Each structure stands twice: as C-alpha cells, then as structure tokens.
Amino acid sequence: MTHQFHPTVLREYDIRGIIGETLGPDDARAIGRGFATLLRRAGGGKVAVGYDGRTSSPMLEQALVEGLTASGVDVVRIGMGATPMLYYAEASAEDVEGGIQITGSHNPANYNGFKMVFMGRPFFGADIRKLGEMAAAGDWLEGEGTSETREVLDAYVDRLLEGLAGIAPEALSGLRVGWDAGNGAAGPALEKLTARLPGEHFLLFTEVDGTFPNHHPDPTEEKNLADLKALVAAKNLDFGIAFDGDADRIGAIDGQGRVIWGDQLLMIYAEDLLKMVPGALIIADVKASRALFDTVSRHGGVPLMWKTGHSLIKSKMKETGSPLAGEMSGHVFFAHEYYGYDDALYAAIRLIAASVRLGQSVTQLRGAMPAMLNTPELRFQVDESRKFAAIDEVRQRLSLTDAQVNDIDGVRVTTADGWWLLRASNTQDVLVARAESDSPEGLDRLIGQIDEQLELSGLERGVQAAH
Template sequence: MSHIFDSTVLREYDIRGIIGETLGADDARAIGRGFGSLLRRDLGVDGPAPLVAVGYDGRVSSPMLEHALVEGLTASGCNVRRIGMGPTPMLYFAEASAEEVQGGIQITGSHNPANYNGFKMVFRGRPFFGADIRRLGAMAADGDWLDGAGEVESLDVMDAYIDRLLSALEGIDTAALEGLTVGWDAGNGAAGPALERLAARLPGKHHLLFTDVDGNFPNHHPDPTVEANLEDLRTLVAEKPCDFGIAFDGDGDRIGAIDGEGRVVWGDQLLMIYAEDLLGKLPNSTIIADVKASRALFDHVETHGGRPLMWKTGHSLIKSKMKEVSSPLAGEMSGHVFFADDYYGYDDALYAGVRLIAASARLGKSVTQLRGEMPAMLNTPELRFQVDETRKFAAIDEVKARLTGPDVPDGVSVDATDGVRVNTPDGWWLLRASNTQDVLVARAESESEAGLDRLLGQIDDQLRLSGLERGESVGH
C-alpha cells in the first residue's frame, strides 16, 4: 500500500492544500502513517509506543482530516492524545509542556482562504519542515510505513494553557492594570474560545470581536498583516475607546496590533517593544528578526544593549536559529513572535498579546506612546509578484552577482542571508524568492519619499537586467 501526494501540497514549512482538489482524508491518513513511523524509528522501534498530541482549527474540513490523521498515527503504532479544537499554539503547548508527549500535529489552514487546510508539525520538540516533509512524501510513495495498533485518549488542555498564558503577568502589580482597556479581534478563527477564557481572567476591561469559530470567516479574512483586515479592530479601539487592540490570524500563531490612535503596530515594531522590555532583564541577548524587518528595529536592539541578528524568513527557520544561538526572543514581519525567556520558544499570538500588556506596564509607557517614539520610516508593504518557478532563485543569484562585483557604487553593501538585502545611502531594499510559491518578494525602506522612489527604481532596474518586471502584487 502506498500514497502519492499532489505535487503542490508538501510545502517548505508545512503541508497545505485545497480540500476536495489537492487535499483529502487519504492524504491525512498517509501523513499520520509517515509521521508516526518516523517517530517510532527515531525513538527505537522496540520501545514503548510514542504519544502524539493532535489538535485542529475551526475550518469546516478540520474534523474530517483529524479523524483520518488519527487513524494513520494509530495504524503506525503511535498513541494519540486528542486535544480538540483550538489555536495552533495550544497544540504546541500540549506537546512542549508534557514530558510524555513526543510529537504534535495541528490541522490548520492558518490564514489561507476557507477552502484550504493543512498540517503544522512538531517532532520531539523541534520544528518539522523542509527535508522532513519531503521525506513524508517519499515514504508515502514507497509505502514505507510501520504497522501497529496505537490507542487514543482525549484531554482538555485549555485551562492549563490559559494558566500558562497568564504567567506572563507574574511580578506585575495587576492593580495598576485595572484601568487598562484592550480590544481583541479573533477573526472567527480557532483562537476565539481560548481568548474568551483568557480575557475573563485578565485585569482591566476587554472588548472582544468575532470569537465565534466560523471556518467561512464571515466578517473579514483572518490575516492581521493586511491592514484592511484590521478595520473592525480600529473602529472598536476608537469607539470604546481602547488603549490598544490586538488581532489574530486564523490559527492564533500570528499577531497584529493597533495603538490607541488607530496606527498599525507592525510585526517589527512590536518586536521593538518586546526587545526593549526583555533587554531590561536580560542584557546583551541576541534578538532575531527576519530580513524584511525595519532597520529601526536592529538599531533599537543595539541601543538597548542587545545583539540584533538578521535571519531568513520562515517560522521554522527562525525557531531553529533561536535554538542554535540561544536567543530568548525573535520575530517576523508576518506577526510570528517567539519568546524563549520565560516561555517555550514557539509562536503564540495569545501569549504575545499578554506580553504586550506586560511590556507596557514594565516600561511605564502606553503602547501608543511606545509606537509614537519610533522613528518615522517610510516603507513599502511586502510587494509580491509572480515569476516562473524556474527563474525565481536564478534571478536572485544574478542580482547578487551584479551587486557584489567590482562596479558597485560607494555606500552600497549587500546582505545575502535570505535573497539580497541591499543597503544604500537612501535606505535599503530587499528582493527574495518565496520558498512556498512561484513569487518574488520585494520591500524597501527610506527616510524620504524621494529616497523610497529611488530604491524602487533600483529594484526595477535589477529585475529588468534579469528579464523580469515587478508585476501586480499577489497574495500569500
């Protein structure tokens, strides 16, 4: 018995497809068989049956995939702990906080449209991605699975998870937070029920939007990095009024924020706040951000006694780098924020929300004040445009070669950590290939409109030299 996955489903950071077209129950079963077999082989086939935690998000297709995944895991000889519906970080918590659990799988389509779904995995405490996922495909094609008969149990971990989230406020005078008012937007995603329980136990006043889980996302698409999706939260913050507002993506591992004046606090700006707070107690720490982050963040980390490290985009890559360099804090423009000082090092938007309350309290400044003190940089949103799959990496290599040759102008330097990030007297621009789509991603930042225009001109010049152009922007 073997199984062939659709060629588009096995991605770099997760497994993702369109229900009824590229992803279905047979795929979920094969993922369970492969993951369970890998885990048993890693731990020793003759040892006791490994325990895998399984959770799922609020999409219509998630219960069907969960049922098939559990079948696959038990058929490979693994035991399964079903934790039910909840945000992805609750699954991470179920894996990280229980010594007896050796793996975890969350069924989630994250911020993708309602007809998508997918899987995020943890393997013995580390991210499962890239070569791991490709190996699942090869094993399925060969039918290279172990057989067994695992057992299934169900466990409600939500209250323990909420307790853990609230630990972020330890040491803070919660009486001082009673005057705080916060708006929250769950976007009808899987974080809704956990948010309701969390908000009921937080000091201050909390106004919640769209906590009913609805996999059709009737109010707005749950991607907090798109400003249009923050309009409901912005309105709530203005009307109540709130000190600030927090939004989640569909599975609760990415955060978005609005300050009390309605300004977006982007992923790198949130990281500036978290870094300033953390460096007060852990000076000289290495703080990691992806190559799309503002120069203002890296400068801010240095100013406050930290060591900034620019790294590749991708939550699995960032998590792996954090372990390698013992970083207590990392983040991405996409709203993934990872805390490893007093937490487990994974991306949890609910925890990040509580940490924003804590940081504001410890720093003695409102989120609005912290946002207002940040330098006024002009930057483009993430510009994503289609290129042929065969050209995307080659084009980046060509740009890199041209900009590291003998004719590079004075004041221009290239960081090739992930694509090309080009520093110039006007600011910086970035060009990188997406790991998950046939897309190039560009971004630029300057202190003036004229500088920004010149940077975009440089991007267009480099694309033209490689026979490409910056076409219409496409989504994730």
C-alpha cells in the first residue's frame, strides 16, 4: 500500500490543504501511519490526538487514529480543543511521546491541516517531507494499536492559572477584560478560565463554530478586532484579548482600542521576565520592531533575532535555553515556568501577571512604547520557482555595498532611517516586505529601497497577496 500527497499540502511548519480538493481522510490515514512508524523506530510510545472546531476535523481525526493504530501506536484522544491543549497533553503526560493536532489554524473554513510534536520537539521541515517519502514507498510498520479517550481540559485550565502564582487575588479584583474567541477552539477553555479569574470578564463568540460566522479568526488583521474594540469601548474595559482559530496566536488591544502587536506584547513580557531572570536571552523573529530589541537590551537582556516560523523559533529556544520568544504573528513562547510552546491562553494570563508585577495598566504599558512608523506586512505574489532566487539576488547585490545586512531569514537592512526587510514565505508563493522608521520621510526612503531591489530583480510590489 502506498499513498501520494497533493504536492501543495506538505508545508514547512505543518501540513495544510483544502478539504475535498487537496486534503482528505486518506491523507490523514497516511500521516498517521508514517508518524507512528517514525515514533516506533525512535522507541517512542503513545500519541495524543486533538482537533479544532472545523466541520471537517472529526472526519480527519477518525482517519488519523486509524492510521496511527494500524502502524502499532496507542492513541490518547483528547477531543476538541485548542492546539496548545494538545501540546499540554503531550508535554505533561509521562506516557505520551508524540502529539498531533488537526487544525486549519487561521485559514479559511474550507481548509484543515495537522500540527505535530515528536518526543518533545517540533516536527517540521525534513520530518514532514519524510512522511511524503514514506507514503510514496509504503514504508510503514504494521501493528494493532489501541485508542483511549482522556479528559484534559480541566487540568489544562488549572495549569494556565499557575501563570498567576504569587499574585494576590485582591491585586486582580478590579480587573475588567474583554475576550474574543472568534468561534475558534479557544472557546471552552476560555469559558472555564475566565470563570475562575478575579475581576469582570466579557466574552465574545466562545461557541465553537467552524464556519466562523462573526469574523475570520486571525487577530493579526486589525479588521478582525472590530468587535473586540467595540466591546472594550462600550464597557470601558482595561484591555481586550483575541485568539486565532486554534488559540496558539494572541491578539490584544489596550483600553483605548490601540492594537498591541506581537512584538509590542513581547516588550511587555520581556520587561517583566528580565526582572525575574536577569540577563536572559530573548528571541524574536526578523519581522519584529527595532524597539523590541532595544527594550530587551535596555532591561539587561540579550536580544536574538531569528527566522520567522513557530517551529524554527521553538527549536532555537531549545538550543539556546531561552526562557521567552515571540513572533510578529502573535505566537508567544514561554519556557519560563511553562513548556516552551506557543499558547495564547497562557500568554493572556502572563499579560495580566506582567501588568500587576510592573505596576502599570496594559494601557499605560502600551502608551509608554516609542511611536515607530511601520508598514504592515506587505505580501505580494511571486512564483514559487522565483521567490528564493530573488532574495538570493538581493543578498548578493547588497554584499557588494556597505549596507548593514542581517540575512538570517531573507534580508533585513538597517540604515539611518530605520530598517527594511524582504523575505520569502515558507508557506506560500509570496515575498513579504516590511519597513520601520521614526519619520514619514524615512519610511518613504526605506520603501523606495525595497522597490529598487525588486525592480533590479524584475519584480514589483504591485500585486498584494492575501494571507
């Protein structure tokens, strides 16, 4: 028996496709067989399986479990929940050594996919390509695994609340927060969590609905925060928190409705953490503001700029022993007093804790940040065969100049005006550009440099690509 995956579904960080077109139950079965075979060959044990609220998720979960058990691995089914709840099930249970979450993350409702963890480390890149090779060759072990159901939601919520350890309940009694689950998988955990938090909590869209009837569950796009902004304004709340479809990415706004972007949240977390862990190494991706790296240094930490991608960041944290990392996209990773994976519910708790420990409201913390002018992520379509080559050309040209270049992931060029970035997406046929300055004129000059480099490679920034 062999299986061929559609060429578009085996991605760099996860597996993702369109249900009924590029992804279906046969793919899920083949993923299960390959993953189980690799785990058995590595001497691993049980696999935890969870799924998000998409309408196609239960069907894929059933097929995945069939594949895992057919290759001789025992499965722990934790049911519907957030991706970080699956990570928690894998990290906290001594008898579980792998985890697979079925989730389409923040993609449209007709998408679905798989995020995986293998013996405590992210499973991505070459690991995912290996699943494709094994399926094509039918290189699967045979076996008869079992499956059991395990409730982890209450234990997970208990663990989230440990993020407030050492903070007196009365320090939180005046807390007033808005929360938007976006009809994603965060809903059930969020309801249980806020029921146990001091203060007043106002919840939006906690009913899990894979058609996302209210708004798309991607808090990195400001238009998706409109309902939360309205709630915070109407109830005069301290701040608001939003989640993506599987709750591994956080969005936030302050009491004035200003967005607190991923790198700005990391500034707050870093200031708090560096009081507890002086001199810590803190990692952020190449898209993050210079203000973040400056903040880490100013508070005595060591900033490290690294490649974009949740699996790449998690791997770098393990390698360096970093207690905290984050990405512009809202993935935040706490290894300090937690497990080092991206968990937006835990990040929300740590934001509350940081505000108390720093003695300032979230609105004050946001207001104190330097006013940087930056572009949103500019994404434009470039043919798959051309995108990495174009970046190499830019890198080559810049190496012949005295430009200050960081080429860890694409090219990030620092000038007197600020910085600009050009990188190839690992998951789509797009180039991503971003620029930041402290003056409008500086920003224009930086964008001009991006356009100049694109033109030299026969490209232009004209065609904006959707997420």
